[in-house]
Amino acid sequence: MRGVDVLSTAFKNAFRSRLRTSLTVLAIFIGAFTLSLTNGLGTGINQYIDDTVASVGVDDVMTVTKASEEEPTDGPAEYDPNQIAADGAPGATATALTDDDIDTIAGIDGVESVEPSKSVMVDYVRHDDGTRYQLSVAEFVPGMRIELVSGEQVDLDASDPELVLPESYVEPLDLGSAADAVGQTVVLAVTDATGEQVTTEATVVGVAEPGVLTMGGAVPNDVLAAELYDLQTTGAPEAETTRYAEASVSFDTSGGATQTEALQDRLADAGFTGSTLEDQLGTITAVIDGIVLVLNGFAVIALVAAGIGIVNTLFMAVQERTREVGLMKAMGLSSGRVFSLFSIEAVVIGLVGSALGVLGAVGAGQLVNGVSGDLLADLPGLTLIAFDPVGVATVVLGVMAIAFLAGTLPALRAARQDPISSLRYE
Amino acid sequence: MSPRVGHVITSGNTREAADVVSPLLSVSNLHKTYGSGPSAFEALKGLDLDIAEGESIAIIGKSGSGKSTLMHLLALLDRPTSGSIMLDGTDTSRLSAKQLNQTRNSAFGFVFQQFFLNAQASVLDNVTLPLKIAGVGRRERTAQGIAALAQLEIDDKAGNRANDLSGGQKQRVVIARALINQPRVIFADEPTGNLDTATGAVVEDILFDLNRRRGINLVVVTHDEELASRCDRRIYIRDGLIAAREAVAA
Numbered sequence: 011m012r013g014v015d016v017l018s019t020a021f022k023n024a025f026r027s028r029l030r031t032s033l034t035v036l037a038i039f040i041g042a043f044t045l046s047l048t049n050g051l052g053t054g055i056n057q058y059i060d061d062t063v064a065s066v067g068v069d070d071v072m073t074v075t076k077a078s079e080e081e082p083t084d085g086p087a088e089y090d091p092n093q094i095a096a097d098g099a100p101g102a103t104a105t106a107l108t109d110d111d112i113d114t115i116a117g118i119d120g121v122e123s124v125e126p127s128k129s130v131m132v133d134y135v136r137h138d139d140g141t142r143y144q145l146s147v148a149e150f151v152p153g154m155r156i157e158l159v160s161g162e163q164v165d166l167d168a169s170d171p172e173l174v175l176p177e178s179y180v181e182p183l184d185l186g187s188a189a190d191a192v193g194q195t196v197v198l199a200v201t202d203a204t205g206e207q208v209t210t211e212a213t214v215v216g217v218a219e220p221g222v223l224t225m226g227g228a229v230p231n232d233v234l235a236a237e238l239y240d241l242q243t244t245g246a247p248e249a250e251t252t253r254y255a256e257a258s259v260s261f262d263t264s265g266g267a268t269q270t271e272a273l274q275d276r277l278a279d280a281g282f283t284g285s286t287l288e289d290q291l292g293t294i295t296a297v298i299d300g301i302v303l304v305l306n307g308f309a310v311i312a313l314v315a316a317g318i319g320i321v322n323t324l325f326m327a328v329q330e331r332t333r334e335v336g337l338m339k340a341m342g343l344s345s346g347r348v349f350s351l352f353s354i355e356a357v358v359i360g361l362v363g364s365a366l367g368v369l370g371a372v373g374a375g376q377l378v379n380g381v382s383g384d385l386l387a388d389l390p391g392l393t394l395i396a397f398d399p400v401g402v403a404t405v406v407l408g409v410m411a412i413a414f415l416a417g418t419l420p421a422l423r424a425a426r427q428d429p430i431s432s433l434r435y436e
Numbered sequence: 437m438s439p440r441v442g443h444v445i446t447s448g449n450t451r452e453a454a455d456v457v458s459p460l461l462s463v464s465n466l467h468k469t470y471g472s473g474p475s476a477f478e479a480l481k482g483l484d485l486d487i488a489e490g491e492s493i494a495i496i497g498k499s500g501s502g503k504s505t506l507m508h509l510l511a512l513l514d515r516p517t518s519g520s521i522m523l524d525g526t527d528t529s530r531l532s533a534k535q536l537n538q539t540r541n542s543a544f545g546f547v548f549q550q551f552f553l554n555a556q557a558s559v560l561d562n563v564t565l566p567l568k569i570a571g572v573g574r575r576e577r578t579a580q581g582i583a584a585l586a587q588l589e590i591d592d593k594a595g596n597r598a599n600d601l602s603g604g605q606k607q608r609v610v611i612a613r614a615l616i617n618q619p620r621v622i623f624a625d626e627p628t629g630n631l632d633t634a635t636g637a638v639v640e641d642i643l644f645d646l647n648r649r650r651g652i653n654l655v656v657v658t659h660d661e662e663l664a665s666r667c668d669r670r671i672y673i674r675d676g677l678i679a680a681r682e683a684v685a686a
Contacts, residue, residue, distance in 0.1 A: 012571045019568075026556060337552045340513055342541025343569045344534065430508050433548065 011347050020354035024362075027327065031359060034316070034323045038363025038409060039370065041313035046371030046405050047395065048309055052302030054379075054396035056295050070263045072270075072284040074115055074124070074277060075256045076105040106253035111282070118280055120261055120273040126254035128239035133199040133207060135175075135228070137183040145179070145198070147238070148227035156229060161192035161216030164231035171234035173198075174216040176227065188217040200238055203246030210237055259284060313409060316363070317416040320356050324420035328352065335424050336432025349425035356417025357410050364409035368402050371395075458525060459486040460620065460653060461510060466519035468505050468676075479505040481676035482519070489620075492647045492654035494664035497673035504625065506673065507657045511544055511623045512536050541570050545614030545652075547643075549626035551606045555599040559585065559609055562598050566617045584612040588642065604635035611642055621653040622646070628663060640666065 134142035185191035277284040375395035382394040468480040497503040564581040585591035628636030672680040
């Protein structure tokens, strides 16, 4: 029998018992649909993160912290006077960087410049004696580019205090439209170390779109950040003012990933941990990948169940066609061809189910993206469920492989049938 | 001894119908045992038989006599426990599974008591199944299928589903299917068992006509004496051995 005849016969055979095949296809459809959707979710979110990193374009800055000297233990941790609260889970601490540390980092080969990041707690922001609003100040990374609604990025070298304000503050602060807000002056208040509240003024140079990086906070320029930090630390003991949670290190990126890694190694040798923005986002990506993997696991369980459905369907088909198989073998069809006929039939069922499942998932993805565009308006540019051709092809081919495996058992039984007893089978 | 004409036409070639000089199928000391140990059943106990080219032969016996076993061995559907089956002077025990498949596909046609038609497929698809197995292309299959159906005067049913035919029509389709690969032997296992007398007679006429005009060997397994009496020779099988041989009285 020719290969093309084997294919077309298997294809026809798959749909001889339409209801039975349809039900099996439906089971595979559900598995493939779920798998495509969870895959699409991972692809969509990771794509968004990648795009965000790309638009920021800060690939020549790494955040350096002091490596924890002690391994975490089960018992209570020993008090370390140099420990300060760090970003992350409540209670997480990091060993503070001192001015000496900053000098050490600056001396490490490959470090172009180092800037300790000065974290600032702003009490409120106010415009024209209006209502006072809480405001967080985003961590400023040199070279960072923020998606703006209007205005421009903060000027690094400007001598006047400037800031980029999130779009959500424009209306409450009574600044008019986003375009009107640019150029206006707002008042920022901080509490200094003596407990006194002091204020300073800054010019709004830009209005930011909501995004992952700014996290809804204002972005100051260096002058403003330094001014706020000075105000905040007024009256504090010197030891307090020269302790930083982290520092930003600029480095040359022309050396590529290996050079970056070498620099990280040198930092590690000196007792510091350097992580690029990509590293930090890589953690997020890894977490998302992990979640997607778990979701995929469930989808694969559904597919395995569907595979057992294929086994069942084909066993019934083999049973039904016992005499037909016997006749074909009597007419000289080889056992290998009989095996091919049934295993390809299984693959056809898998192909139809997974193709429909992927198509259904793409359709459902469009719907979800339409709805999520409204629900997740804070994350512009996010395509919640995205499909890449490789992922889609992997799902379809994977399902076909599962179907083939499921088909081997019944196909082997058919291939081993003895023509004489098959012809006598009632 | 044969009443046949000197020359027979097969697949367009002229073939010399030799007398028993070199038999088409030659069986000697054939044994077939099913199972083993105390439960073993010896279906054939050392059977000898020659079938000449162009001959029609009836194998007659009660159920359990071994007649079906003999037919299956002759049709190379099964291998004997011992003894030899020579086809055209070739010892078939030396043939590989692939060669056996090819031999059955190209040299044999099968007509069973049950039709074994694929009910949902078209008549044409059913008839061309042996060619499909042989690896013949679709166009060639269709042409030969229509020709085979035309021989049995049911080519107008080519597009019908096999299920929609009457019993007699179905058996004609089965014969067309057995004929399509231009076989040298047609094995018929109770070919009229499922048909009424009138239809059965028509099917018999078709089979014997093929035997006479095209020199196709007929090996008929039956317990219908009337059908058996139309064959050149009758072999009576009892308890795994030939009980009697009868040649037709010209």
